[in-house]
Amino acid sequence: MTTALCFDLDGTLVHRTESHETVTRATLDAHGFDATDALVKTAEETFRAAQRDLEPNPFERSMRAVLDETGEDGDPEAMVEALRERAYATTEVPDAARESLSALGEDDALGVVTNGTREWQVGKLEHHGLLDHFDAVVTSYEAGAHKPDSAPFDLLRERLSADEYVMVGDDYEADVEGARAAGFVSIHYEDGDDGNGPDLWATIDALL
Missing domain, CATH: 1.10.150 (DNA polymerase; domain 1)
Known part of the structure; x- marks a missing residue:
């Protein structure tokens, strides 16, 4: 699968x-x-x-x-x-995230679903050297609606074919409830996570 x-x-x-x-x-x-x-x-x-x-x-x-x-x-x-x-x-990417993305991309298709304009958000990925990790990037401006609307998630499905879709995000309404309503399995990035430890990324590795 x-x-x-x-x-x-x-x-x-x-x-x-x-x-x-x-x-x-x-x-x-x-x-x-x-x-x-x-x-x-x-x-x-x-x-x-x-x-x-x-x-x-x-x-x-x-x-x-x-x-x-x-x-x-x-x-x-x-x-x-x-x-x-x-x-x-004035943004940074946790080391644990970089390490996990490299490993996860070997077996699974990776995507980004983000609110914002494509130019700004893709530019952010490029700035941090992350863009090549992802097979598809969807922004709300392209989809015509912001998360939690289903449109960004539906557009991701059009661009990235898979049997199962999982969404990881910090905003409970937009990323968890929105993704769940669109038929994704959702994982909440808790506000208390500092992103520097292995907990979230280890959990993702274990789940997949």
């Missing part, structure tokens, strides 16, 4: 060392803005609303909202690139 083992990206494979808000604030500081709490809130809320509604270029919309609010001149594309660089640089 063939198994497709699928992972959430943020908070499961890749872990932040700085919050999204901290990354946003540092980016605004670096571009000469007075990064007040109110301005950071504008950027963050604009991004979240745009991504929630699957609007194109949510990060650019966020930076344009900053420019609109401050009345300053600026290059939103350059601001987004600076945001991306810092966001990628």
Whole structure:
């Protein structure tokens, strides 16, 4: 029996060392803005609303909202690139995850099912040297809906043929309940896991 083992990206494979808000604030500081709490809130809320509604270029919309609010001149594309660089640089992949992915990929098909834009999320995998581990990567923007909607899971099935599908993720509603409703076996990456120990990955190895 063939198994497709699928992972959430943020908070499961890749872990932040700085919050999204901290990354946003540092980016605004670096571009000469007075990064007040109110301005950071504008950027963050604009991004979240745009991504929630699957609007194109949510990060650019966020930076344009900053420019609109401050009345300053600026290059939103350059601001987004600076945001991306810092966001990628302030994430890490647990050693145990890298080791297990290499081993798991020998016997099982591996996939990623993640909320976000394809460019941003695939870029994150490339930054960390993870992309080649995976046979398929599905983002919510491609699927037309965010997890826990079944659309991302259904699209993964179209791209990766298997007899059984397993989903590993840290968000209980999106990754566990959503996957289960879509017919996947689900494994919850508990919030208490620091990702550096062997427990989660050893459990996955044992289950498969």
